[in-house]
Amino acid sequence: MKLSDFDYNLPKNLIAQKPISPRDHSRLLIFNRETKKIVHRRFYDIVNYLRPGDILVLNNSKVFPARLIGRKVGTGGKIEIFLLRPPSITPPASPPPLGKGRIKGNSWQCLVGGHGRKENLEVKFKQGLQCKILTDNKDGTWLVKFNKNEKALMKIIEHIGKVPTPPYIKKIPASVKQKYQTVFASAAKVGSVAAPTAGFHFTKSLLAKLKRRGVKITYLTLHVGLGTFAPVKVDDITKHKMHGERVEVNIQTIQKIVRAKEEGNRIVAVGTTSARALEGVLRQPAWQLLSQLRSGGQAIKTEVDIFIYPGYKFKIVDALITNFHLPKSTLLMLVAAFLEQRNKRLGITLAKKIYQEAIRKKYRFYSFGDAMLVT
Numbered sequence: 001m002k003l004s005d006f007d008y009n010l011p012k013n014l015i016a017q018k019p020i021s022p023r024d025h026s027r028l029l030i031f032n033r034e035t036k037k038i039v040h041r042r043f044y045d046i047v048n049y050l051r052p053g054d055i056l057v058l059n060n061s062k063v064f065p066a067r068l069i070g071r072k073v074g075t076g077g078k079i080e081i082f083l084l085r086p087p088s089i090t091p092p093a094s095p096p097p098l099g100k101g102r103i104k105g106n107s108w109q110c111l112v113g114g115h116g117r118k119e120n121l122e123v124k125f126k127q128g129l130q131c132k133i134l135t136d137n138k139d140g141t142w143l144v145k146f147n148k149n150e151k152a153l154m155k156i157i158e159h160i161g162k163v164p165t166p167p168y169i170k171k172i173p174a175s176v177k178q179k180y181q182t183v184f185a186s187a188a189k190v191g192s193v194a195a196p197t198a199g200f201h202f203t204k205s206l207l208a209k210l211k212r213r214g215v216k217i218t219y220l221t222l223h224v225g226l227g228t229f230a231p232v233k234v235d236d237i238t239k240h241k242m243h244g245e246r247v248e249v250n251i252q253t254i255q256k257i258v259r260a261k262e263e264g265n266r267i268v269a270v271g272t273t274s275a276r277a278l279e280g281v282l283r284q285p286a287w288q289l290l291s292q293l294r295s296g297g298q299a300i301k302t303e304v305d306i307f308i309y310p311g312y313k314f315k316i317v318d319a320l321i322t323n324f325h326l327p328k329s330t331l332l333m334l335v336a337a338f339l340e341q342r343n344k345r346l347g348i349t350l351a352k353k354i355y356q357e358a359i360r361k362k363y364r365f366y367s368f369g370d371a372m373l374v375t
Contacts, residue, residue, distance in 0.1 A: 001237050001310060005348050006336070007327045008355055015168050016368035019179055024206045027363055027370040031354055033339065038357055043201040043371055046321070052214025053265035054319075055256055059196040059273045060219040062185035064154065065161030066193040070131070073122040079114035081123060081131060081144060082164065083157070084193060084225045085246055106146040106153065109137070111226075117142070126160045129153070139243070141226065154190065164193050166367050180367075183207075184219070191223035191246060197367045198271030198322050218256050221248040222277040227305060232328055237309055242330065244303035247277045251298050257282065257316065266318035272331045275338070278316040280304035309333040310344030320374045324358055324365040338374055 020026045024044040031038055041049075050056065066083040087109050112133060121133045128147075135143040146153055163180055182199035184207070211217060226243040234240055257267055257278070269275040281300055307330065320338050325331040332351065339354070340347035354372070363370045 001344070001348070003232055003235050003237055003328050006237075006329070006332050006351075008352060010327070010359065010365055014359065014362060014365050014369075016364035016366055016370075017169055017171060019200060019368045020364075022203055023183070023201055024203045026201050027361075028201075029354065029358055029361075029363065029370070029372045031339070031350075031372065031374050033374065036350075038354065040361060044206055046373060047206070047209050047213055049373060049375065050210060050213065050215045050268060051266065053260065053263065054215045054268050055260045055265065056210065056215050056217045056268045056270060057253070057257075057274045057278060058182070058184055058199055058202070058217065058219050058270045059222050059224075059277070060182075060184055060186040060189050061192040061196060061221050061223050061273075062187065062190045063163065063181055063192045063195050063224075064190050065157055065163045067162040067164045068125055068129075068157060068160065069162070070123040070125040070129075072116060073124055073130075075116070077114070077116060079112065079117065079121075079123055082111035082113065082193070083161075084109045084111065084141060085191065085223060086150065087143060106149050107134070108144050108146065109141050110144045111140065112142045112144070125156075127156050129156050129160070140230070141243075166194070168366060169368070186219075186221075189221045189223075189248075191221075192225070194224045194229055195367065196222070196224060196271045196273045198274075198371065200323075200368070201321075201371050202270075216256060216260075218253045220250075220253055220274060220277050220281075222246070222273040222304065224273055227276075228273060228331070230330075232330060237333065240307060240330070242305045242307040244305040245273075245276075246301070247281055247304045248299050248301045249277065249281050254282065254300075261316075267316055268319040268321065269317045270321045272320075272322055272325075272334045275314075275317050275320060275334060276306055276308060277304055279308065279312075279314060280306040282316050308337050310337045310340075310347040312337045313341050314338060322372055322374070323367070324355065324363060324369055324372065326366065335372075335374070 026043045028041045028043045068081045123131050130147045131144050133144050180195050223246040225245045227245040232240045336347040336351035339350040
């Protein structure tokens, strides 16, 4: 499959610059994989398309202001340090570490923007924060060491950091910190550098309606990082390598999903991040997962670097709620894979057909845009 297979032309006026208010009044395109029919609704109508017994899986990671603007020691030149995550001890391909997957201390994997970036460069920020660039990782990222530990660092960046909203959002509102979060983002799960945007459409009242309908709501955590938003730079997409992203799935969520699968109920993933977390972590047999949890703790904490593109057979996810994604992105590739799992070329064709229909109907695209439900 070529990268160009996932390209399409989008009029610039359809790139959403601000969220709809109320959030659940965004538009909703519904695609049925059996009938191949498209229906147009509002997002609050999703209550009528989810069933009692469905498990709705939401990513509760919270975005933090990961962009730090500093000055190079010696020259005073401006430089940007974009925090991604603390580096991992265990490579993503290894067995999932139970709660011990991060280096303790003050080293971070980062993007570095500006002229003169190099190893051993020292950078100063406000409030006494400093860092030293240690290593060029040769994958577009750098290993950076701060003079504060993670807890102290997070406190400082709440004051001096900038929320890393996407570059296609031209005018950032003053309340962006509130608007660029889901209503269910957990203060205990801070770690994303971009929001899991499919969750934007939910309000607390809509979640309450779904519960009353009998939909079971559960949460996992995938801290959105480079794996989600890094562009594909190879023409043959099968040669693209995903960066690992930190994931946590607790025993209650796993038990609900295992039980739902046994009872024939659907697992509805909210967003590509939830879908990747589910497929990446729960691909092991259920008894192995639960055995690990009983022996090692109450949650599986690991990294997921699974790349889902047409030809992939979904094992956990039965329905997907997602936004409309950028051309040539791994997110669009995942959607194409989910649309048709028996015929990968048809999955690409269906994705293009649906996106052209959304463009014709003037849906709003990308982070603050409208939504799609694939059943």
